[in-house]
Amino acid sequence: MDFITSAGPLISLIAGILILVIPRLLNYIVAIYLIVIGLLGLFGGHLR
Template structure:
């Protein structure tokens, strides 16, 4: 049986566990997420 998982839910699960362990980590996770989404929005179509 082959299990295929996507990265989104796995990253969310890991981030949620880390936030429960260290609540201050939430600031960094949100900041990194916003930066990555912003960069993908600006340059996503131009990287190919």
């Protein structure tokens, strides 16, 4: 459980650095984030 709670800030930090280095990545990162959040929202309760 500790890994899951610490993965969010780590992923955010890496994404932020990548966006600063390659600004065009912002579109892809936001799109992937929205897709993942949407899928978790739809199927998150059914996976358990």
